[in-house]
Amino acid sequence: MEVTKKKLEDAAAENVISLQQADALYEFLIAQSQDVPRFTFTHVLYYLGGLIAIGAMTLFMNLGWEAFGGAGIFFISLLYAGVGLKFSNSFSGNGLTIPAGICATFVVCLTPLTIYGVQQWMGVWPDESAYRDYHRYIKWHWLYMEFGTLAIGALIAWKYKYPFLIMPIAVTLWYMTMDIAAMISGGDYTWELRKLVSLYSGLLLIGLAFWIDIRSHKKADYAFWVYIFGVIAFWGGLSSQHSDSELSKFIYLCINLIMIGVGVMLVRRVFVVFGALGCCGYLGYLASDVFRDSWLFPAALTAMGLGIVYLGVLWQKHEKAITQKSRLFLPVSLRELLEAKS
Structure with missing residues (x-):
């Protein structure tokens, strides 16, 4: 959530804080974020x-x-x-x-x-x-x-x-x-070797970025660029793989959905952006190849989209309770990282 001067003034207008406190808080936040x-x-x-x-x-x-x-x-x-x-x-x-x-x-x-x-x-x-x-x-x-x-x-x-x-x-x-x-x-x-090297080196960079994130999240965002190039290398290598198997293509969709989930959890937009691109690519493949002449596909896709929206509504209602319970099972270092980003 971005805190702006307008939001602080609105809070003062609702008597949540005084106008003087709003001005002082805004100046404090500006000073704190000048290096960000x-x-x-x-x-x-x-x-x-x-x-x-x-x-x-x-x-x-x-x-x-x-x-x-x-x-x-x-x-x-x-x-x-x-x-x-x-x-x-x-x-x-x-x-x-x-x-x-x-x-x-x-x-x-x-x-x-x-x-x-x-x-x-x-x-x-x-x-x-x-x-x-x-x-x-x-x-x-x-x-x-x-x-x-x-x-x-x-x-x-x-x-x-x-x-x-x-x-x-x-x-x-x-x-x-x-x-x-x-x-x-x-x-x-060869091109095949390039794709595999990109895929696995991307995974290694993502793992390195995650390790840096856990170690340094209290200091500064040193993992930002490693995440970016790791995701680009991994997703590029993954998306350039060729397969005639529908199962492999579905697994590709699942990997991209996992990337979106990881991006939301770690508050890393690069995972969400590339995961969304991969999902769109898979849906485009279904629309242009598998269900090219099916009138039912757009209707099913619409129902799926609305279902996801409703899932978001349910998540919003129970997010706090689910988050608190699920984090109890995580290692302390990972729990601290997620709490710092929430």
Whole structure:
């Protein structure tokens, strides 16, 4: 539930609290949430600028930088990293946590480029690929850049403790699973293998995110980005699997329904969004293939939808009692996590 100034003023108008208390409470809540990402114009500017700078050094890097040679790329990257750390420390000193975290993340994202420069400089780069291919293709020798990024990312995250720093670490873990699979398979990275690697690496990332969530939910949301890339990898790998079995397709629907349930329980919208997409895809398959000419299918689907709405009404009536009783069977750490998110 979002607490706005209008809601507090409405509470004061109903004599729940005084107008002075409403103003004081609003100022207190604003101060408490200033370091939490919100959909405000200021925060949009922060993240837009940060993502443009990060994208310039990663996704949008062009071949023009190859003209500097390995040594040039290495020293320019170090210069950029120094500037990023300087800005991060300056923002942190002024209490601007979000831009400080974005600048620290920019430094972590420079790590693959820096390592690439060193390898080119020392003449140990194994083929004719360029740095801009790092985010486009799967190759085993990216692993040097990925291990280095994990090391620098872990070091900076340990020192600065900004949640946004987990983003490049999560992306790197995702990349690493694919590149390790390419190395193990001897470079024979077929589409079938890609789907399986995405599926299982996504599950591992989701498990890691859940562990981080339990360990750190009292401090900050460090699990956010790991959940996002874990769900994307898992759902992408799952949805790209091919099967002619109706049972397999129904199991796919059930998995997506479970994802929605998990998302609601953990208050993680990424599970709900992708679970809903999967359910819609399955219903679309039923409508276009299985029940293409059936007049009964839309009627049955309508009845099902209304039944779900009624189920929601029943849940709302008994939610508190069901929640309290069901949480008694959960481990203490998980119970604390769910209570913190409710």
